[in-house]
Amino acid sequence: MDWVAVALTEDVPPGVVIPSRIEDTDLAIWCTPSGRYHAWSDRCPHRGMRLSHGFVRGETLACIYHGWQYNETGSCDYIPAHPKLTPPDTICVPTYTCAEEGGVIWVSLTDTDRPLPALGGRTPVRSLPVNMSAADLAAHFGATTFTTIAVVSDVDVLLAVQPCTGGTCMVHALAAAEADRSSVSHWLENLRATLEGVPA
Ligand code: FES
Structure with a gap:
């Protein structure tokens, strides 16, 4: 699978899990x-x-239920109920390839040597859920992939589309730094209304 935008960095500041x-x-x-x-x-x-639902504790992620702590490789390195125990290597969270680029957090569910999407210097405006599948949204724009869809005919916006469940997706919109963020946001809401067939 290619890179997929999963969040904006502004929504995941240091010390936060979402x-x-x-x-x-x-x-x-x-x-x-x-x-x-x-x-x-x-x-x-x-x-x-x-x-x-857990919390970041130092450079580890701790589970909210029994407090097991996982280091950055995903391995458990502390169990509060057994503080002297060195947890076995088998206690490990599956991890995915993750990178930040242009204010967006990108994930690949499989190892990839593909470069991160080219964003043309655009930066995030906002994210918006859309009641349409990522594939259908890509098809609406005649795109062959939903990773990034450049929309330059009416506004210079790049859409990074995140496929979700139930035929829905999350759209992360990026625009040039000098763009009017309010106009882009309004354009995005109109786009959603058009795609979903409901009034804006
Ligand atoms: S379920 Fe996570 S520590 Fe028990």
């Missing part, structure tokens, strides 16, 4: 206090609690 997803894969997206981003399976290996 839920996200790519299709049926639930993700915990978190940022260490020193600014490194991670994308993990949103399921604690202990009893399955969502890790996105």
